[in-house]
Amino acid sequence: MCCSHNEEERVIPTEKTSEFFDIDAIKGMKFFDPHVHMTSRTTDDYQAMADAGIVALIEPSFWLGQPRTGSDSFKDYYSSLIGWERFRSSQFGIKHYCTIGLNSREANNEPLAEQVMEMLPLFIYKEGVVGIGEIGFDDQTAAEEKYYRLQLELAKEAGLPVQIHTPHRDKKRGTQRSMDIAIEHGLDPSMVIVDHNNEETVQEVLERGFWAAFTIYPFTKMGNERMVEVVKKYGAERIMVNSAADWGISDPLAVPKTAALMKLRGINNHDIELVTYTNAISAFGQSGQIDEQDFNAVVDQSLRFEGNSILRGGQQPRMDKSSIIIS
């Protein structure tokens, strides 16, 4: 590994060149971002994601930056994930799926958590809901553990995959605990996607048979250079990358950018495809809700039918961002 790294540095003359995101490097490839909070992103992001080859994504339900004060806010949020946001995404040719769950932070408001738990069965069987998520630990409190366990039972009953959020603080311990509890409840590790891994957690997650997801998120989570090294070390099996882009400084192109970097650093196309597309579909497709045929809604905005331009499937028209004229 060390030698091939040197080899690459000879091929790529300067660091500057390798830092430029050349979209041509991944032209023709398609990507699946299995964790991205589109509700907090703009239409520019959708457009850029579609341009970079993202054909489908999963939006896990999570908290909204501040605590909700009533159960109806949860209901409206879940409804927006399966309704409005799904439609918004379709306008850019991206197939939108979601996972539904009570996030760990808000599990700490027990009276509210009880009401949300009552509501969940109404949503988890909806079309395009590919798992229970993101659930797990934040502060690792007793309340978090209680609702994590209840939701694991719900996932088991519904036959849905689980998307686990692992804590930012005391991560290694929290990750181990999340896996221990999942096993204790009789979940098959192949139905569980452990998210936000790093170099410290990945080995155990893979050894125990779980899916290992990595969030490429600047400053606080994984960088994609480190990600390349992880794939070189552990291979591509049961590993997937996501952007977890949200309202923080994050990058909705993290998946295609990581693919491009992997390519530049000599990882073969097959492995890149596994990590940035196929594995996520294999894992979340266990819900029975993902059909790759649905991704192929190819959008050709230049098509005309009886003189009228057709924006198929309610596609949004393109605007030329470089022009000073807005018409």
Place this chain on the structure above:
Amino acid sequence: MFNYDINSLKDQLSIIIMDNISADAFQWLKTHEINYQAGIFKGAFVQMPRKVGKTKITCSEDLSKQLKATRPGFTIDGWTTDRLCRVYLLISAAKNIPKDEYIHLIDDLISAAEMNEQVALYSALPVLPYPASWVSRCTEGIRSNIGSVLEAIMYQNPYPAEQLSEGAWNQMVLKAFFTDKQINEIQGLDERANKELARILADYAKERYAAGRSVDSMLWYLIGKFVDTPLLQAMKQGVFNKNVDF
């Protein structure tokens, strides 16, 4: 309760459904038609695509005609199996529960509906019992910005023309123009044409022309009956926009 012969319609729909889904799925649907329990019913409604699939319905011309004879204006052309079975389930539940409970059930389903469920619910409006009870729900649906939901209300659906107030009807037609819908798919355009709508549409056309944009020519068809002297003058002079020929 129903403003048409529910038994005939159910028989006709049954035949079509049987032809389009597997025997197991049909059996499953029939079970939920007979035994009503709110939670189980809602679950069946939600899970419909998993049970009956989402393929396009095929239906003989003869049956299609029979449907229209039973419930004028009602058509299932272009529907998918999940949409049809959801509508079938909804009309079947009416005999099992009283009116109040039924209205509550529909409200509940709408409030948590994803896109395709919304499409099914609004497609069901013309065949639901207690027709007058759904006016505010239909009006609410017209406020949606989701294309497929609007189309379920606007296209080949006799309910809006039959039940909406003039104000709500006019809003729907204006919204159809505003969102580039196929106007000729709306039922009852001639019957519900009115002077206020003509004024709204003429204003809309002026606004569009002022912005250098065009309008669907169906707009003039709806205005035609109500053209008065000032409007005719305006059209003749092309004051809407000097570049546009009338």
